[in-house]
Amino acid sequence: MPKEIEKSTEELIKERYGAKLDEYKKQYAPRKLCVIRVEDKTAILRPVTATEMGQYSLMIASGDNGGLDVACRYLLNALWIDGDNCIRDDEEYFISAMLQVQNVIELKKSSFLRL
Numbered sequence: 001m002p003k004e005i006e007k008s009t010e011e012l013i014k015e016r017y018g019a020k021l022d023e024y025k026k027q028y029a030p031r032k033l034c035v036i037r038v039e040d041k042t043a044i045l046r047p048v049t050a051t052e053m054g055q056y057s058l059m060i061a062s063g064d065n066g067g068l069d070v071a072c073r074y075l076l077n078a079l080w081i082d083g084d085n086c087i088r089d090d091e092e093y094f095i096s097a098m099l100q101v102q103n104v105i106e107l108k109k110s111s112f113l114r115l
Contacts, residue, residue, distance in 0.1 A: 041086055
């Protein structure tokens with residue numbers, strides 16, 4: 001689809017999910033939902049929990065069981081609310097979505113200082 005007529009992700013999500021989107025937002029408020037878009041396919045993800053963040057980090061750190069690939073699949077499946085299943089099931093879509101999973105876990109910036 002040419003860029004000038006391509007729908008924005010927000011338009012696409014509202015059109016596709018309508019009232020369900022409002023229900024999802026209320027369910028997880030005040031935290032925000034995340035949307036991953038790959039071409040015209042979308043996935044709506046709920047906010048990550050501390051437990052899931054820890055599990056994801058362990059999977060990446062261990063590297064024994066597939067590392068980043070397995071960790072991203074775990075997180076994508078754990079947070080999945082609704083969307084086009086091909087993002088999880090089709091390797092081409094998953095690879096693109098995998099690059100966005102890092103954005104899901106970046107909630108707030110923090111800093112640490114020892115004095």
